[in-house]
Amino acid sequence: MTTITTIEPPSKRAEIREAAAQLFRDKGYAATSMRDLAEAVGLKAPSIYNHFASKEEILRSICFDNAQRFLNGLSQIERMPGSAADKLRALIRLHILIATEDATSVIAINDEWRHLTEPYLSRFVAIRREYEQRFKAIVEQGVQCGKLRNVHPHIAVHTIFSSMRWLHDWYKPGKSITPTDIERDIEGILMEGLVCGE
Amino acid sequence: MTTITTIEPPSKRAEIREAAAQLFRDKGYAATSMRDLAEAVGLKAPSIYNHFASKEEILRSICFDNAQRFLNGLSQIERMPGSAADKLRALIRLHILIATEDATSVIAINDEWRHLTEPYLSRFVAIRREYEQRFKAIVEQGVQCGKLRNVHPHIAVHTIFSSMRWLHDWYKPGKSITPTDIERDIEGILMEGLVCGE
Numbered sequence: 078m079t080t081i082t083t084i085e086p087p088s089k090r091a092e093i094r095e096a097a098a099q100l101f102r103d104k105g106y107a108a109t110s111m112r113d114l115a116e117a118v119g120l121k122a123p124s125i126y127n128h129f130a131s132k133e134e135i136l137r138s139i140c141f142d143n144a145q146r147f148l149n150g151l152s153q154i155e156r157m158p159g160s161a162a163d164k165l166r167a168l169i170r171l172h173i174l175i176a177t178e179d180a181t182s183v184i185a186i187n188d189e190w191r192h193l194t195e196p197y198l199s200r201f202v203a204i205r206r207e208y209e210q211r212f213k214a215i216v217e218q219g220v221q222c223g224k225l226r227n228v229h230p231h232i233a234v235h236t237i238f239s240s241m242r243w244l245h246d247w248y249k250p251g252k253s254i255t256p257t258d259i260e261r262d263i264e265g266i267l268m269e270g271l272v273c274g275e
Numbered sequence: 276m277t278t279i280t281t282i283e284p285p286s287k288r289a290e291i292r293e294a295a296a297q298l299f300r301d302k303g304y305a306a307t308s309m310r311d312l313a314e315a316v317g318l319k320a321p322s323i324y325n326h327f328a329s330k331e332e333i334l335r336s337i338c339f340d341n342a343q344r345f346l347n348g349l350s351q352i353e354r355m356p357g358s359a360a361d362k363l364r365a366l367i368r369l370h371i372l373i374a375t376e377d378a379t380s381v382i383a384i385n386d387e388w389r390h391l392t393e394p395y396l397s398r399f400v401a402i403r404r405e406y407e408q409r410f411k412a413i414v415e416q417g418v419q420c421g422k423l424r425n426v427h428p429h430i431a432v433h434t435i436f437s438s439m440r441w442l443h444d445w446y447k448p449g450k451s452i453t454p455t456d457i458e459r460d461i462e463g464i465l466m467e468g469l470v471c472g473e
Binding site: 105162165223224225228231233235237238239240241254258262263265270273 | 360417423426430434437
């Protein structure tokens with residue numbers, strides 16, 4: 078008997094990825110089984126293999142697709158006209174947009190990528206490093222031309238990345254605090270600071 | 276035969292806690308055994324029970340001692356003279372100090388507390404909530420008296436907490452970037468912003 082492979086609807090794949098990211102966060106990647114995943118999306122255990130060959134394939138799909146989303150955003154911002162400060166504002170908005178629109182991506186990108194195996198782990202680490210280097214180059218440029226405070230670029234980049242890492246866990250559509258409020262306040266804090274100008 | 280309980284040297288207890296925090300982070304709390312912990316600190320498996328009765332007792336010890344350290348710092352800062360902005364600066368320095376001096380605490384406080392069981396879990400959640408509320412009250416006071424930017428206190432508090440959550444993972448004594456650099460830059464970004472005043 079051969080396995081019947083059906084053409085999967087894209088929404089089921091997305092649903093499995095979303096459920097996987099949540100289970101990975103709640104139970105840990107190691108403790109999550111394909112059976113747990115099947116149950117979470119209302120499939121019989123063997124049917125999940127019509128969508129993904131393994132748990133790691135799900136993780137790879139989440140990690141690489143979302144890394145690509147960050148890289149695409151960064152490429153657009155690098156090409157846009159404007160100062161390093163304008164680009165930094167756009168990058169902050171990119172992180173807020175992804176965190177509020179797609180929490181799954183942020184969970185994967187922050188933590189779960191550590192469970193990738195080779196050669197995917199090295200590839201993923203290289204993408205992260207590239208993203209960080211190109212982000213840092215924008216900060217360095219801003220510091221050099223005197224538009225940005227004279228901070229250590231490594232500290233600045235990690236403070237920025239980290240400052241938004243609570244959003245994906247907390248934000249839900251329909252909250253009284255909207256993505257516009259979040260954008261205004263976080264961009265305001267990071268770019269102009271918490272202290273009021275006199 | 277009864278178990279011989281020795282008076283444990285405080286350094287061994289601290290060493291076990293440190294090793295535990297690292298193992299919890301690397302392998303996950305569920306996947307870490309008392310045997311792994313004993314091996315990590317060079318003890319025979321049964322000897323570790325002279326120091327801690329269970330894995331959860333280690334986790335409790337890490338979580339509650341460190342929560343206390345944050346609360347003590349906050350109490351001191353609340354009592355000090357000065358504006359809300361001065362207090363906020365002192366709180367940022369408190370978080371940086373704890374993250375650079377004691378990475379263990381931050382790992383526990385950020386993630387591992389979720390593995391506590393009742394009644395400890397509820398107690399710990401209540402302490403976190405209290406800390407957050409008192410921190411938020413300082414921000415609210417600063418916004419009300421016009422010393423701080425008109426941000427949503429919830430957004431401000433979580434952006435501040437989160438912005439320093441990479442330090443414990445990255446900082447090692449002897450780095451070319453010192454705790455003084457870190458303090459100056461992170462305090463500068465959060466309080467005065469990345470953009471240079473003209």
